[in-house]
Amino acid sequence: MNDQQFRQLLNRYEFSWAGYRKVRKGVKKRIHRYMKSIECNTMADFLTELDRNNDVRDHCERLMTVSISRFFRDRALWQGLKERILPEFMDVGRKKVRFWSAGCACGEEVYSFKIIWDCMSNTYLHVPELEVLATDINPVHLDRARFALYPPSSLKEVTKVIQSGYFKQKGGKKLFEVKASLKKGITWKNHHLLSDPPGSDFDIIFLRNNVLTYYEERLKKRAFRNVLKSLAPCGILVLGSHEKIPFETTDLTGVEPYPYVFRKIESRSDCIT
Numbered sequence: 001m002n003d004q005q006f007r008q009l010l011n012r013y014e015f016s017w018a019g020y021r022k023v024r025k026g027v028k029k030r031i032h033r034y035m036k037s038i039e040c041n042t043m044a045d046f047l048t049e050l051d052r053n054n055d056v057r058d059h060c061e062r063l064m065t066v067s068i069s070r071f072f073r074d075r076a077l078w079q080g081l082k083e084r085i086l087p088e089f090m091d092v093g094r095k096k097v098r099f100w101s102a103g104c105a106c107g108e109e110v111y112s113f114k115i116i117w118d119c120m121s122n123t124y125l126h127v128p129e130l131e132v133l134a135t136d137i138n139p140v141h142l143d144r145a146r147f148a149l150y151p152p153s154s155l156k157e158v159t160k161v162i163q164s165g166y167f168k169q170k171g172g173k174k175l176f177e178v179k180a181s182l183k184k185g186i187t188w189k190n191h192h193l194l195s196d197p198p199g200s201d202f203d204i205i206f207l208r209n210n211v212l213t214y215y216e217e218r219l220k221k222r223a224f225r226n227v228l229k230s231l232a233p234c235g236i237l238v239l240g241s242h243e244k245i246p247f248e249t250t251d252l253t254g255v256e257p258y259p260y261v262f263r264k265i266e267s268r269s270d271c272i273t
């Protein structure tokens, strides 16, 4: 498949060329294999099949997803969460905090969040119950997340202390599994970020390195509106470190000093800034 043909495919889904620049080779290979398996020998045939058959369209969309992630990706964010952002939820008599990882891939950011939360429970007297919803468009990623078995490369930002406290070595010590207690209290759900939100009033939402990277502007805006709708007043929204809000909005205010962390405001006086 040449670049021009790949662009035709991206256009069909309103995916952005920029988002696929680094991962193009691997994605092309997967699609090519799939085209052969359904006996589509040309891109023109394949595009016709995509228009005709929703199953093919959905399957191809899943093959275009990229699961690259790692524990504690963007180290400054995790330090900021622990030291500056999450403390406002602690020791204030709150019963529950609702966290949504939107586009969670194989669970790395979900378990990272749970580790941070667990570490904080050693520092604070009252830590609210954490309710976690983790969603992804790709069921294969969700299965891997439930399984929670990772290669060493996923743990390159994990300190030795965290590794020994929260992971077990498996598979002749070549893989790391997260501790069973971390797997509790997580709802894994298949969900497309262009469809209705899977819940409302989330206190913290992570929307990192997915729709805002891989979609063209129109779809970025649509997905982002859905996510914003489901964020509770004063809730925290975290984007990927290189991502931006896709439209002007007065509903969010920046959380200093992180250009990719925002707080939802109902009326400015209601929120801690």
Ligand SMILES: C[S@@+](CC[C@H](N)C(=O)[O-])C[C@H]1O[C@@H](n2cnc3c(N)ncnc32)[C@H](O)[C@@H]1O
Residues within 6 Å of the ligand: 065, 066, 067, 068, 069, 070, 073, 102, 103, 104, 105, 106, 108, 109, 135, 136, 137, 138, 141, 191, 192, 193, 194, 207, 208, 209, 210, 211, 214, 240
């Ligand atoms: C590159 S990973 C990012 C994982 C994690 N959020 C992080 O930042 O490390 C992108 C994930 O988003 C998922 N994804 C892409 N488009 C999506 C959509 N429209 N709805 C839900 N999930 C989507 C992919 O399946 C993939 O698992």
